[in-house]
Structures are given as structure tokens and as C-alpha cells.
Amino acid sequence: MATCSHNFRWNVLTPSRVLFPVMTSSTVVRPYDLERSAALRLAAGFAVANLLLTFALTLWTTHIGYSYFRDEFYYLACGRHLAWGYVDHGPIVALQARLGEVLFGESVFGIRVLSACAGAVMVFLGGMICWALGGHRSAQSLAMLGLMCTPQYIGVDGFLSMNSFEAAFWSACVLAVVMILRGSSPAKWWTILGVVAGIGLLNKPSMAFFLVAVALGLLVTPQRKILFTRWAALGIVLMLLIALPNVLWQIHYQWPTLKFLQNGKIHHKNITLGPVQFVLAQFSTMQPVNALIWMTGVVALLRGKSIRNSRWLGATMLFFYAIMFAAHAKDYYLEGIYPAFFAAGAIAWEHRFSASPRVRNERLIGFPILTAVLVITTLIVLPMASPVMAPAAWVRYTEAMHLPHDNTERSATGPLPQFYADRFGWEREVGIVKRTYDALSPGDRQRVCLFASNYGEAGAIDFFNRKDHLGLPPALSGQNSYWWWGMHGCDTNLVIAVIDDKPEEVATKYDSVTIVGQMYDPYSMPFEHRNIYLLRGRKPSAPFDWKDERFYI
Numbered sequence: 001m002a003t004c005s006h007n008f009r010w011n012v013l014t015p016s017r018v019l020f021p022v023m024t025s026s027t028v029v030r031p032y033d034l035e036r037s038a039a040l041r042l043a044a045g046f047a048v049a050n051l052l053l054t055f056a057l058t059l060w061t062t063h064i065g066y067s068y069f070r071d072e073f074y075y076l077a078c079g080r081h082l083a084w085g086y087v088d089h090g091p092i093v094a095l096q097a098r099l100g101e102v103l104f105g106e107s108v109f110g111i112r113v114l115s116a117c118a119g120a121v122m123v124f125l126g127g128m129i130c131w132a133l134g135g136h137r138s139a140q141s142l143a144m145l146g147l148m149c150t151p152q153y154i155g156v157d158g159f160l161s162m163n164s165f166e167a168a169f170w171s172a173c174v175l176a177v178v179m180i181l182r183g184s185s186p187a188k189w190w191t192i193l194g195v196v197a198g199i200g201l202l203n204k205p206s207m208a209f210f211l212v213a214v215a216l217g218l219l220v221t222p223q224r225k226i227l228f229t230r231w232a233a234l235g236i237v238l239m240l241l242i243a244l245p246n247v248l249w250q251i252h253y254q255w256p257t258l259k260f261l262q263n264g265k266i267h268h269k270n271i272t273l274g275p276v277q278f279v280l281a282q283f284s285t286m287q288p289v290n291a292l293i294w295m296t297g298v299v300a301l302l303r304g305k306s307i308r309n310s311r312w313l314g315a316t317m318l319f320f321y322a323i324m325f326a327a328h329a330k331d332y333y334l335e336g337i338y339p340a341f342f343a344a345g346a347i348a349w350e351h352r353f354s355a356s357p358r359v360r361n362e363r364l365i366g367f368p369i370l371t372a373v374l375v376i377t378t379l380i381v382l383p384m385a386s387p388v389m390a391p392a393a394w395v396r397y398t399e400a401m402h403l404p405h406d407n408t409e410r411s412a413t414g415p416l417p418q419f420y421a422d423r424f425g426w427e428r429e430v431g432i433v434k435r436t437y438d439a440l441s442p443g444d445r446q447r448v449c450l451f452a453s454n455y456g457e458a459g460a461i462d463f464f465n466r467k468d469h470l471g472l473p474p475a476l477s478g479q480n481s482y483w484w485w486g487m488h489g490c491d492t493n494l495v496i497a498v499i500d501d502k503p504e505e506v507a508t509k510y511d512s513v514t515i516v517g518q519m520y521d522p523y524s525m526p527f528e529h530r531n532i533y534l535l536r537g538r539k540p541s542a543p544f545d546w547k548d549e550r551f552y553i
Contacts (some may be wrong), residue, residue: 042141152286169207189343294341476490
């Protein structure tokens with residue numbers, strides 16, 4: 001930024017309480033530029049801190065024995081089969097998996113780097129939304145600290161997941177709308193919104209519900225006028241064009257994602273929460289103390305006193321909550337919308353305590369008591385967000401602290417919740433499959449099928465096969481996108497199968513049934529305690545058809 005070394009005077013021209021020089025020459029340092037630069041530096045500092053903390057947690061949890069998460073195997077497999085769509089997720093997470101593997105390697109840490117970066121971007125955007133809504137240094141710091149202390153974000157940013165980018169995409173869209181309403185270039189910000197929203201739709205279908213809620217929030221407030229401009233039309237067209245390939249993929253393959261969602265409802269895969277439970281779950285996933293920030297933000301936006309011209313954002317929360325509850329969504333499906341409300345709540349706190357010397361002087365920690373309570377409670381509940389304790393210690397700790405073992409699906413759990421249990425047992429499974437394969441004759445190795453009952457088991461075989469150069473053929477599974485990748489030319493008369501069928505059930509289909517081992521770990525999910533079979537001779541009375549193996553759930 002250019003400066004002058006002569007003839008300047010000091011004025012106070014904005015409500016920011018920041019003194020700045022106004023140059024009498026042609027070069028002027030504007031208050032907007034000064035505030036924006038300061039906000040960018042502050043947000044970047046918190047983003048880097050969040051990134052380093054996430055890295056540290058990942059390294060520590062790996063050190064104490066937690067391995068890859070089951071869904072990571074699946075996303076990595078999808079990354080090896082890049083496409084414009086998949087049965088149960090969008091293409092962005094597959095691209096994320098492939099890029100992470102190529103750029104940072106196949107280690108637990110390497111494949112999670114981009115998720116950690118997404119969390120850092122979310123924190124950064126939370127701080128910038130706070131600034132754009134009128135918050136100063138103390139408010140920005142409180143908003144970003146709250147986001148860093150949110151268990152849901154700590155969890156999803158700590159593993160390869162499509163959820164890690166969701167909050168970043170949504171926050172970028174909110175920031176774009178706020179900047180447009182501030183009078184910034186609509187051409188620039190509608191373009192940004194359109195591109196980000198389009199990519200967000202490629203990431204998760206829930207982006208569509210968020211965008212509908214934003215549109216409704218704007219329509220019921222005077223800010224609706226920004227929707228009826230040529231630049232808004234441009235942003236919408238960009239969004240639709242970016243998302244179009246996925247829609248065409250869905251059409252071509254007869255809408256497999258809709259079938260997947262329908263099957264989830266038919267089989268009651270997920271736990272359905274009542275209205276009170278759904279509300280209480282938000283306090284749990286966001287960290288109870290954080291409710292003092294984000295709930296304050298919702299109220300402040302709806303009242304429109306401390307944050308003017310932003311009722312649309314408060315209305316967006318109400319609409320989105322209603323949509324998600326009506327759709328029987330999982331409680332954490334709301335996670336992407338919260339950064340804006342942390343920002344608004346922090347501003348409300350700043351206004352309420354504007355007479356405080358720490359707030360008036362824009363200290364980094366303007367609310368020391370709230371900050372201390374927030375950090376302490378986060379440390380207490382941290383083991384529920386990230387597996388920072390060895391399994392046995394985790395069980396003892398949560399029992400002593402009476403911390404609930406939340407689960408969003410109906411599957412029975414063991415000592416650990418599914419989010420942690422799904423990190424155990426994979427190496428044992430692959431080891432048994434490898435030993436069984438090596439014991440086959442060379443001819444049998446050329447034709448054997450490696451069949452797994454779900455994408456986690458199949459993904460683990462494929463991942464460790466590639467990572468450790470085991471020389472195994474590709475794994476098969478009928479679940480979700482794995483079914484689309486086919487049988488790879490194997491012979492169903494010879495199968496190494498990781499399935500939960502009982503020996504007598506398998507004997508109705510095969511002449512020879514041998515249990516070669518069991519996939520088992522005391523800390524893994526009970527449904528993953530399966531027999532591993534060597535099967536020979538498919539019976540004519542049980543003909544095999546790959547179409548019959550398909551299941552979306």
C-alpha cells in the first residue's frame with residue numbers, strides 16, 4: 001500500500017474507534033483498507049493456529065494407536081475411480097482424497113491434510129464474516145476461538161471427509177452476501193458465490209438446502225433486492241453450470257443417490273430425533289458453552305439492533321433448521337451454517353460490553369472469563385471430539401465424567417462409539433486375506449475373487465494392497481459405488497469372502513466352506529466381527545448374478 005511522508009492530519013472518521021492518517025496528497029489510506037488488513041491478519045493468525053492444532057491432534061492420535069477411519073478407505077477408492085458422481089456422495093471428496101494421496105502421501109496424516117486445511121479456512125472465514133458484519137478485534141477473536149473450540153469441527157477436520165469442506169463453502173457464500181449488502185462489487189461477489197455454491201453442490205447435496213434457506217431468508221426481508229439483479233443471475237447460472245455434470249451423471253445412472261437416501265429411510269439406518277432432542281443435539285455438537293455465542297448471534301440478527309440489515313441471516317437459520325428437522329436429518333447436518341452465527345454472537349457480546357476497557361481497546365482477548373470457561377470445557381470434552389486417549393483410558397474417562405456416547409446410526413456399538421471404533425481391525429482383516437491368498441496355487445491366484453460385505457472392508461483391502469504392495473487382486477463389494485466398479489473378471493467359484501453369514505448359510509451356496517480367520521478387534525464395531533471364508537465350487541442351485549449383489553445404504 002502506498003504511503004506519503006508529509007502533510008497528514010489525524011481524524012476519526014468511522015465508528016471503529018481506530019485513528020488513521022488522512023493524506024493531503026493524492027494518496028489516501030482509507031479506514032476500510034486499514035480495518036480489512038487488520039482483520040485479514042487476525043483471521044490468518046487464527047487459521048494457522050487451528051491448522052497446527054489439527055495437525056498435532058492427528059499425529060498424537062496416530063501415535064497412540066488409532067488407524068484409518070473406514071470411510072477414508074472408501075473415499076480413497078473413489079479417488080482412484082474419479083467420476084462426476086457417486087452413489088452416496090459428491091465428486092469433490094473423491095478429488096480431495098486423490099489430491100491428498102498424491103500431494104502428501106498415503107499415511108494417516110497425509111490423507112487428512114486437506115481436511116485440516118478446510119478447517120483452517122472455515123475459521124478464517126468466520127473471522128472475516130465477523131469483520132464484514134461490523135465486528136472489531138475482540139469480537140473477531142471470540143468468534144474464531146469459539147469455532148476452534150467446537151467438537152464437531154474438531155472431529156470432521158481431523159479425518160478425510162466431505163464434511164470438512166462444508167462449513168468453508170457455506171461460510172464463503174454468507175460472506176459473499178454480506179459483502180454485497182455492504183456495497184462491495186456485486187459482480188465480484190456474485191461470481192464468487194456462484195462458483196463456491198456450485199462446488200459446494202458437488203461436495204454435498206445438503207448445500208442445496210442451505211441455499212434455499214438463504215434465498216428464503218433474503219426474500220422475507222428488505223435485502224431481497226439483491227436477488228433481482230443481473231449479477232445475481234450470473235451467480236446462479238455459474239452455480240448451475242458447475243453442478244450440472246453431477247446432475248447429468250445422476251440422470252444417466254437413474255438417480256442412484258435418491259435410491260440410496262430412500263433405502264436409508266426404508267431400513268431406518270439413522271436415528272430420528274424428536275424436536276427437543278434435535279435442539280439439544282445442537283448444544284452437544286457445538287459445545288454447550290458455545291451456545292452463549294451462537295444463540296446470542298441468532299437472537300441479535302433477528303432483533304436487528306446491534307447488527308443492522310442482517311435479519312435475513314437470522315431468518316436463514318430458522319428456515320434451515322425447519323428444513324433439516326422436516327427432512328429427519330442427522331443432528332450434525334447443520335454444522336456448516338454455524339460460523340456466521342458465531343460471528344454475529346461475538347459482535348453482540350462486543351456491543352454489550354463496549355464500555356469494558358478490554359473491548360474498548362480492542363484487546364485480542366476481550367472476554368477473559370468467557371474465554372477461560374470455553375477453553376476449559378473444551379479440554380474436558382475434547383476426548384469426545386478427537387480420540388486423544390488410548391481406548392481403555394477413553395472408556396474409563398468417559399465413564400468417570402458421565403460423558404454420553406452419541407451415535408447417529410442404529411448399529412450396536414462396543415466400548416467405543418462408531419466414530420472411534422471404525423479405526424480398528426482393518427490391518428487384521430487384510431493380513432488374513434493376504435495369508436489366505438498366498439496359500440493358493442498360482443493358477444487360483446489368477447482367478448480368485450476377494451469379496452467384502454461393505455465398502456469399508458473392501459476399501460481396506462484395496463488401500464493396504466496398494467500401500468504395502470501386497471499383490472492382491474482388486475476387492476469386490478456390492479455396496480454403493482463399489483458395485484459400479486464390477487467384478488474385475490474374477491471367478492466366483494473361488495472366493496475369499498469377508499461376510500457375516502453363518503457357515504451353514506454359506507454351505508447352501510458353495511461345496512467347500514473353510515473359515516480361515518475372523519475379522520475381530522475388541523474395540524471395533526460389533527458388526528465388523530466377521531468370519532473370513534475360503535469358498536470353492538459355486539453350486540448350480542445357487543447361480544451367481546452380480547446384479548443381485550447391489551445394495552445402496
